Amino acid sequence: MSTPSILVLNGPNLSRLGRREPAIYGHRTLQDINRDLAAGFPDVTFDFFQSEDEGAIIEKLYGFEDGGSRTGVVLNAGALTHYSIALRDAIAAVSVPVVEVHLSNVHAREEFRRTSVISAVCLGVVGGFGEESYRLGVRALLAHAAGGGRQ
Numbered sequence: 001m002s003t004p005s006i007l008v009l010n011g012p013n014l015s016r017l018g019r020r021e022p023a024i025y026g027h028r029t030l031q032d033i034n035r036d037l038a039a040g041f042p043d044v045t046f047d048f049f050q051s052e053d054e055g056a057i058i059e060k061l062y063g064f065e066d067g068g069s070r071t072g073v074v075l076n077a078g079a080l081t082h083y084s085i086a087l088r089d090a091i092a093a094v095s096v097p098v099v100e101v102h103l104s105n106v107h108a109r110e111e112f113r114r115t116s117v118i119s120a121v122c123l124g125v126v127g128g129f130g131e132e133s134y135r136l137g138v139r140a141l142l143a144h145a146a147g148g149g150r151q
């Protein structure tokens with residue numbers, strides 16, 4: 001099998017991890033999380049991207065798919081999760097599998113966070129496990145690529 005290729009895509013305000021509401025999101029930066037994720041999966045080729053901009057995220061998703069044979073995307077869309085029909089349509093438009101992840105348990109927080117407009121077009125959803133959510137997302141994509149999990 002060729003080297004797995006995974007895009008870790010983070011949306012608005014995740015650039016502020018470490019400083020942003022640490023009681024909810026912890027003290028580690030996105031750079032810390034990305035570095036440890038890559039170290040934990042030495043056989044995976046990672047592409048890391050974060051933007052505050054919905055359009056840039058959508059363009060990155062298309063660019064990743066267009067780049068060739070891809071294993072999948074681990075996506076923490078931040079608040080876009082709850083309202084971005086444009087992002088939902090972009091996920092539906094690509095054939096590369098996307099796993100929705102969240103650091104926090106969005107179902108245990110404000111009511112508006114319980115709605116995700118992207119879940120239905122994602123392979124699955126992982127949330128509430130802090131940075132472990134990203135690792136679980138990667139594992140789910142690798143299992144899917146190997147023929148396991150949901151088809």
Ligand code: DQA
Binds near residue numbers: 102103104
């Ligand atoms: C988040 C949850 C979202 O509701 C929020 O808007 C975020 C982060 C999470 O990782 O827990 O920005 O996606």
